[in-house]
Amino acid sequence: MERFQFTKAHSVSEAIGIAAQSTTAQQGAPVRFLAGGTTLVDLMKLNVERPTRLVDINHLELNKIERTSDGGLRIGALVRNATLAHDEAVVRDYRVLSEALLSGASAQLRNVATTGGNLLQRTRCMYFRDTAMACNKREPGSGCSAIAGENRALAILGTSPQCIATNPSDMNVALAALEATVHVQGARGTRAIAFQDFHLLPGDTPHRETALEPGDLVTHVTLPPPRAGATSRYLKLRDRASYEFALASAAVVVEVAGGRFRYARLAMGGVGTKPWRMTAAEQALTGAAVDEGTIKQAAALALRDARPQSENGFKVELAQRCLTHALRLATGMATV
Amino acid sequence: MLGGKLPRIDGPLKVSGRAVYTSDVSLAGMLYAVPVRSTIAKGRIVSIDAAAARKLPGVRAVYYRGNLKPFFRSAPPQGFSGLIDEKRPPFEDDEVRYYGQYVAVAVAQTMEQATAAAAAVRVRYTTDAHNVDRHLVAAKPLETESQRGDADAAFKSAPVQVDQTYVTPDEVHNPIELHATVAAWDGDSVTLYETSQAVMNHREVLRQMLGVPKENVRVVSHFLGSGFGGKLWPWTHSILAAGVAREVGVPVKLVVTRQSMFEAVGHRPRTQQRFRIGASRDGTLQSIHHEYLNQTSVLDDYKEECGESTPFLYSVPNLRVASALSRANVGTPTAMRGPGAVPGLFAMESAMDELAIALKMDPIELRRRNEPKLDESSKLPFSSRHLLECMQVGAEKFGWARRDPRVGAMKRDGLTVGWGMAACAWGAMRDNAQASVEIRRDGTAQVKTATQDIGTGTYTVLAIVTSEATGIPVDRIDVQLGDTALPPGPISGGSWATASVIPAVSSAARAAVQALLGMATSGPSAPFKGAKPDDLQLVNGRVSRKSDPSAGVPLGDVLARANVRAATGSGQSSTTIGGEESRKYSLHSFGAQFAEVTWQPETARLRVSRFVSVIDAGRMINPKPARNQIEGAVVMGIGMALFEEARYDKRYGAPINSNLADYIVSTNADAPPIDVTFLDYPDKVLNELGARGVGEIGLAGTAAAITAAVHHATGVRVRELPVRIEDLLRA
Known part of the structure; x- marks a missing residue:
């Protein structure tokens, strides 16, 4: 860890003002907001993140969960993962989000990790985290060690020749399926970013992970009103039972009537370089009969574009099984 | 009191944080040392540039070969004194032989400053092609360890044969407590606060390497945040801390990083074991042939004694156990909980399970039919052996009689259930x-x-x-x-x-x-x-x-x-080594392990759902912590079976998953209900109370019982640990 200046921001505008002096809000940013710190401090200890200035935002008034006027939910950026997961409205109306949060990290981490921080969680690619290894995400232009290396846990969707790192967040997968909106306040005012536009594909700039610019502070996330009659589930597959990132996970929100899917929103984790919406599969499901054949076809369609690496070919099959089973659970075709 | 259930007398100190562990030791004027790790696996150091590091705040010194007083080597050990696995002292030459080898050390006022300084040291190398290959190749022809009859001929003529190769990976001890040394000199005498499982040995090695009289070295290790064998013998960081403290003239603390825990403080080496069993159609064993390799480092001959249990566990007239080392550019391996027997019994008990299936025979019945009357390798009676009773009691507790041996035939709550069992053994010994x-x-x-x-x-x-x-x-x-x-x-x-x-x-x-x-x-x-x-x-x-x-x-x-x-x-x-008891008796503990797994074919999700362990390890002086040892070993065995493997990046030669998120071990959620039974037959040959130890035997056979259960549930036989989702997707 290198020396840094620590500032406690007294207002959102003060925090933004300090951060706006930064050259970037992406990898290598000299100014970082400190919320739960579960990713940032970890990466600072590894010398992967070397901010010269930390702006502590923990006491800003961004920690409320409120109903929006349209019946949706507004979640402050500083709402802790544990609080959000156990919130009555979330448990009742957005089960997929509660399940996703509770499948992530450990109870201790969830007690401190925040909504905004989880949105910005960095990849767990082993090469990103080890400064002795080449990594385009950490050091642009240095190369990707993972492509010819130990890539079992890495992405099969949205990869580029420069980066195959997976977005590790469970929460993000649920927010993708719920079509959340990320609200940002920056030097030039506020803006709302559709969830699917918030995270970027690596392409030739894997060090750029989000739509954030210097000074941008995520203030809250909004969820659309819960859809009447819909059920939602999160299924996470991994090697051990707890405290591990997903090899494949699926967030599904579906509405079934008359034996047919009337509505489907599907997203997957553990397989993509960003939280991955399965729009083709959503379209295939909508209007189709709820049966084993339909969901298997949809799952196959969802992984149609998968490009496995040397050690993660199994993820193509595993991800299909994951999505299929999540749909079984959401439609009552399976109970465990 | 004997045989009671006394809580640990040191429990209150530990749960209240008053127990002082090594890295808690803080002395006046103490500096922190952080080693610089090599980032190549094989080659030579060309130059070390510490100029930038020395200018950083709080930095006192940077040492490397040439500016630190050299260390001696420790002479070959005598008995259990003078043991060290990585024998080369730090900085002895400019050769790098494994990734993470210490090439320099930074000393500063705080750990953060020393860490920053270590990161700022620039080391240039010439690199050579390294070897961290997963496939092991014998460095020399295999040597026979144990032999009777003609194992080859008997195998060839046996009507039922199993011939398989079993592989266990490089596993890392990963105690939560990091290795640490605090070295404080007073004139020519040094006190070392150590994470040590053997203070007497540590003193003997350090006094030799430092070149001081025995009475000038005091080693203290009051509490250990576990060791699992990794803290038995001194490692290079300890010598380095002592040497640096001697140089700077104030106490020095060196706490090894989690990353270095995968590189420079030992691990259980990768093993590759060909196991052949020949049997008659009635299950009588005719031949056992166990040939194995274990990986070791370039300089040190660490032997993983996989054949330890093979010669005596079952009755068999023809047997051969042979082994050789395989060299690689990895840190020197060391003993890890149940060294030798644990990987060895994974192979042997897996092969026995495969034989039982080939014979269409219950695996307990197969073992019962081959129960020896004495240790057939030493021709000595066992001091106390109740393996059959372990299996019988275990079978009753587990409900083994309800087992349907067909693959995937047993169901519960929408899941497929698999059952497996294995026998186990571990040496019983007494030392001075x-x-x-x-x-x-x-x-x-x-x-x-x-x-x-x-x-x-x-x-x-x-x-x-x-x-x-x-x-x-x-x-x-x-x-x-x-x-x-x-x-x-x-x-x-x-x-x-x-x-x-x-x-x-x-x-x-x-x-x-x-x-x-x-x-x-x-x-x-x-x-x-x-x-x-x-x-x-x-x-x-x-x-x-x-x-x-x-x-x-x-x-x-x-x-x-x-x-x-x-x-x-x-x-x-x-x-007991060379003593009367070991000339008269074969001294071993025994046990039987029973595992249940649940399997969800749709998602390839496998979990261990129940475990029964019956142990014959003499009289239990205090059954409460003894049970805790078996439970802990079973949880570790679940990790061995399903999770643990240090993965070496073949290009860098680095153990790349060197952290606790990527090298996964069992969590509480992976630990099922574990039913532990001690038969409690005193073994008075060993001591008057009839007590033997139980630290290791709970891990022996556990992985084989689990992979047998995995096969029963899924039909997939995994012979290379750990069992992975990609293996199970074949089911």
Whole structure:
């Protein structure tokens, strides 16, 4: 860890003002907001993140969960993962989000990790985290060690020749399926970013992970009103039972009537370089009969574009099984 | 008290944070040392540029080959003294032989400053092609370890054959407590606060490498945040810390990073074992042929004794066990919980399970039919062997009779259930030990011996043994361990610390009581003047005539009247190695492991849902921590079976998953209900109380029982650990 200046921001505008002096809000940013710190401090200890200035935002008034006027939910950026997961409205109306949060990290981490921080969680690619290894995400232009290396846990969707790192967040997968909106306040005012536009594909700039610019502070996330009659589930597959990132996970929100899917929103984790919406599969499901054949076809369609690496070919099959089973659970075709 | 369920006497210290572990030791003026790790696996150091590092805040010095006083090598060991696995002292030459080898060390006022300085040291190398290949190749022709009859001929003519190769990966001990050393010199003498499972050995190695007399080195290790064998012998960081502290003239703390825990402090090496069994159609074994390799480092010959249990576990007329080392650019391996037997029994018990399936025979029945009458390799009787009873009791507890042997046939709650079992064994031994016991005027006793409590409950067991011999209650007994200033004690390894130290402590305690009773009968003010010591007893802290227990005198009064501070006694134990017992008996513990897995084919999700372990390891002095040892070993065995493997990046030669998120071990959620039973047959050959150790046997056979259950549930036989989702997707 290198020396840094620590500032406690007294207002959102003060925090933004300090951060706006930064050259970037992406990898290598000299100014970082400190919320739960579960990713940032970890990466600072590894010398992967070397901010010269930390702006502590923990006491800003961004920690409320409120109903929006349209019946949706507004979640402050500083709402802790544990609080959000156990919130009555979330448990009742957005089960997929509660399940996703509770499948992530450990109870201790969830007690401190925040909504905004989880949105910005960095990849767990082993090469990103080890400064002795080449990594385009950490050091642009240095190369990707993972492509010819130990890539079992890495992405099969949205990869580029420069980066195959997976977005590790469970929460993000649920927010993708719920079509959340990320609200940002920056030097030039506020803006709302559709969830699917918030995270970027690596392409030739894997060090750029989000739509954030210097000074941008995520203030809250909004969820659309819960859809009447819909059920939602999160299924996470991994090697051990707890405290591990997903090899494949699926967030599904579906509405079934008359034996047919009337509505489907599907997203997957553990397989993509960003939280991955399965729009083709959503379209295939909508209007189709709820049966084993339909969901298997949809799952196959969802992984149609998968490009496995040397050690993660199994993820193509595993991800299909994951999505299929999540749909079984959401439609009552399976109970465990 | 013996056989009771006493909580650990050191428990309150640990849960309240008052127990001082090595990395908690903080001394006045102390500096922090952080090593610079090589980022190549093979090559030579060309230059080291520490100029930038030296300019950083708080940095006192940067040392490397050439500016730090060289260390000596430790001479070959004698018995369990002088043992070290990585024998090359740090900075001995410019060669790099494994990734993460220490090439320099930064010293600064804070750990953060030293870490930053270490990161700022620029090292240039010439690199050579390294080898971290997963496929092992013998460095020399295999050597025969054990042989009887003609294993090859008997295998070829056997009507039923199993011929398979089993692989266990490089596993890392990963105790939560990082290895650490705090070195403090006073003139020519040094005190080392160490994470050590063997302070006496540590002193012997360090005094040789530092080139100072034995009495100038004191090694202290009061509490250990577990070791699993990884902290048995000194590692290079300890020598480095001592050397650096000598150079800077103030105490130095060096705490190894989690990353270095995968590189420079040992691991269980990768093994590759071909196992052939030939049997008659009735299941009678005709031949066992066990050939194995284990990976070791370039310089050191670490041998993983996978064939340890093979020659004696079953009756078989033709047998051969042979082995060789395979070299790679990895850190030197070391003993890890159940070294040798644990990977060896994974192979053997998996092969037995495969044989049972080939024979269409119940795996317990197969083992029952091949139960030996004696140890057929040494031709000696077993001191105490109840393997059949372990399997029988285990089968009853597990409900084995309800097993449907067909793959995937058993279902519960929408999941497929798989059952598997394995037998296991672990050597029983006793080592030399000395102890002293002091009975004091205030009615307390103090026990001293330089063994260690590595989390297994040694403090508590010795308090119980002393209480048993003196009648002084456990809460009035102070046990002092983990300090070379105490009477020499054994290593905390091999599951023999308990068996070794009990005779020494018992006899020391009895000697102290005799001394006390002697004072009660002689001397001008003795309360029982004229009586014979044998006519007296010490009960509940009072000395009385056996014939008149009601008229007792507090022991403190006896000591006061004699004007003596304390009654002391010393005792010792002798090793079984080369001793009479080992010429007369085959000394082993036995057990049977039963595993249940649940399997969801749709998602390839596999979990261990239930475990039964029945252990025959002599008499349990304190069953509570003993059960804890077996439970912990089973949880570790689940990790061995399903999760753990250090993965080397073939291009860099680095163990790349060197952290606890990517090298996964069992979590609480992975630990199922574990039913532990001790048969509790005293093994009086080993010591008067009949106790053997239980630190390791719970891991033996566990992975084989789980992979047998995996096969039963899924039809997939995994012969290369760990079992992975990608293996199970084939089901």
